Amino acid sequence: GNSVTQMEGPVTLSEEAFLTINCTYTATGYPSLFWYVQYPGEGLQLLLKATKADDKGSNKGFEATYRKETTSFHLEKGSVQVSDSAVYFCALSTRSYDKVIFGPGTSLSVIP
């Protein structure tokens, strides 16, 4: 079946450090891939998306590239800020399936 695996953390980084959160998936067909972010006390926000192989999604300094050969969609940011502290969810959705499959989430804390 379809599934998403990601590093669960918690991840603690100093401000201006480089961020990578790994995400790999298992899916039949060609899924769309997403990163959602959830700030404390809020709902989920779509951070970025990619709908086909080699697409790069980007937003607010975050980037992720759809790698079909490695079934991965790793999230990166060159210089994190305290305001990036949140839980990040990798997710997929396929054309043959009504549901979005979420990974377990990665909690990120950025300290000054």
Added chain:
Amino acid sequence: DTEVTQTPKHLVMGMTNKKSLKCEQHMGHRAMYWYKQKAKKPPELMFVYSYEKLSINESVPSRFSPECPNSSLLNLHLHALQPEDSALYLCASSQLFRGREQYFGPGTRLTVT
């Protein structure tokens, strides 16, 4: 505009109460969703509505009753809840085509006493 609104923001209810959660979107999306989320966990799908008709019920207990009065509104009626139902309840919407991203509301923090 990619906004989904939810009311109330917080709700405290006893196990014998009846209450409702409300969700609204004006993006023209024809698919709407209810999720339950426990702390630091991913959202768990409860219900999916497509064209105002219930298309998925993830074996949710009958004390949760969804309703979709029109294409912009989604309600979740609550009755005789248990303390373990305390959670963040999230509404989401999307274009109807599979594979599309979902847009989430801010959620209702529900506490059952």
